[in-house]
Every structure is written in C-alpha cells, then in structure tokens.
Amino acid sequence: xxxxxxxxxxxxxxxxxxxxxxxxxxxxxxxxxxxxxxxxxxxxxxxxxxxxxxxxxxxxxxxxxxxxxxxxxxxxxxxxxxxxxxxxxxxxxxxxxxxxxxxxxxxxxxxxxxxxxxxxxxxxxxxxxxxxxxxxxxxxxxxxxxxxxxxxxxxxxxxxxxxxxxxxxxxxxxxxxxxxxxxxxxxxxxxxxxxxxxxxxxxxxxxxxxxxxxxxxxxxxxxxxxxxxxxxxxxx
Numbered sequence: 001x002x003x004x005x006x007x008x009x010x011x012x013x014x015x016x017x018x019x020x021x022x023x024x025x026x027x028x029x030x031x032x033x034x035x036x037x038x039x040x041x042x043x044x045x046x047x048x049x050x051x052x053x054x055x056x057x058x059x060x061x062x063x064x065x066x067x068x069x070x071x072x073x074x075x076x077x078x079x080x081x082x083x084x085x086x087x088x089x090x091x092x093x094x095x096x097x098x099x100x101x102x103x104x105x106x107x108x109x110x111x112x113x114x115x116x117x118x119x120x121x122x123x124x125x126x127x128x129x130x131x132x133x134x135x136x137x138x139x140x141x142x143x144x145x146x147x148x149x150x151x152x153x154x155x156x157x158x159x160x161x162x163x164x165x166x167x168x169x170x171x172x173x174x175x176x177x178x179x180x181x182x183x184x185x186x187x188x189x190x191x192x193x194x195x196x197x198x199x200x201x202x203x204x205x206x207x208x209x210x211x212x213x214x215x216x217x218x219x220x221x222x223x224x225x226x227x228x229x230x231x232x233x234x235x236x
Contacts, residue, residue: 051204056132065193072174082229088164089232117145125216135215142220174218
C-alpha cells in the first residue's frame with residue numbers, strides 16, 4: 001500500500017497541473033488578462049498603489065510579491081537540502097595551509113578593497129528599494145566577497161570570521177520577514193503580504209525597503225553557506 005501511495009499522489013498532481021495548464025489563456029493572445037488588465041493597471045496605478053517610485057520594484061515587491069517570496073523559499077530549500085545531506089562545515093584544528101599561497105600584494109589589495117566591495121553590495125541592496133530592484137544582485141556581490149576572502153585567506157579562516165551560528169539567522173531572514181509581514185497584513189484585515197495594510201504611504205515604502213534588504217542579506221549569506229558546504233566536501 002505504501003509503495004502505491006507515491007505514484008498515485010504524483011499522478012494526481014500531474015493531472016491537476018495539466019488541467020491548470022489547459023485553463024490558462026492562450027499564449028500570445030493580445031486579449032489575455034495580462035495585456036488588457038494587469039499591464040495597464042501596473043503602469044497607471046502602480047506608483048499610487050505600491051508607493052514605489054520605480055515600476056519594476058512595484059511589480060516585484062508588491063504585485064508579484066508571492067513570486068518573490070517563492071524564489072526565496074527555493075533558495076532556502078536548496079540550502080536546507082544541502083545541509084540535510086552534507087551537514088555544516090567545520091574548522092579543523094589548526095588553520096589548514098593553502099595549496100597555493102597568494103602573493104602579499106594580493107592580500108594587501110584585498111584588505112583594502114573588500115570593505116569597498118561590501119559597501120557597494122549594501123548600496124545595490126538598499127538602492128533596490130527605490131530603483132529597479134537589487135536585492136538578489138547585491139546578495140550575489142556580497143556572497144562573492146565572502147568567497148573571495150575564503151579563497152585568498154583560507155577556508156578555515158573564513159569560517160572563523162563568519163561561522164554558522166552567525167549565518168543561520170540571515171539564511172532565514174527573508175522568509176521570516178515575508179511571513180511576519182504577511183500575517184500582520186492578515187491580522188489587519190488585508191490580503192496576505194499586502195504591504196499597504198496600514199494605509200500609510202511612508203510605512204509601505206519602509207516595508208518595501210526592508211524586503212529588499214532581507215532578500216539581499218539572505219541570498220548573499222545563503223550562497224556563501226552553499227560555497228562553504230561544497231568546500232567542505234572538496235576538502236573531505
């Protein structure tokens with residue numbers, strides 16, 4: 001009976017998804033709701049309804065906020081799966097030497113430039129709340145800074161600088177933020193993740209900026225954690 005449950009469940013899900021596809025509007029039809037309803041509303045009412053000065057941010061962080069939350073769930077799910085299979089990294093006793101020691105010039109230049117890289121990553125993340133988005137992009141920059149540091153100054157040194165106990169909060173930060181804001185909006189009688197649940201434009205802009213920051217920090221630290229896990233497997 002148990003062996004039949006999984007194929008039956010997958011078959012039912014497959015039928016459900018196929019029926020959903022057949023119910024979708026035909027692709028390329030100019031009379032689709034996305035063309036005659038959604039797009040005109042985004043353009044004409046987007047700034048007023050969302051409080052965002054940029055239309056892209058209005059769509060990503062308001063009209064399509066479920067999709068953005070789903071993307072963060074996918075990233076967090078990938079990390080959770082990797083942790084479930086491979087586990088966290090650990091620091092070996094005594095810092096393990098690098099196979100190829102970088103030149104002193106490279107080390108000095110990275111010490112100088114890394115703070116500027118971090119500032120640039122934070123700028124891209126925060127500016128994303130007022131422009132065309134930047135949470136994921138700034139997060140990728142932040143992750144690259146962490147990875148560069150690990151490659152130049154050693155894996156064990158990087159783990160000691162940013163251990164798992166410091167990363168764990170940021171890894172789930174975005175999902176936690178989405179969930180809290182979602183239930184707050186429901187509690188106020190609005191739809192889940194309706195950022196305008198208080199009817200105050202400035203507060204809505206503040207929540208949008210918070211979403212961008214949480215997305216950037218969460219995605220950056222999650223990518224870095226995935227690198228740490230893969231580095232642990234490589235090292236053995």
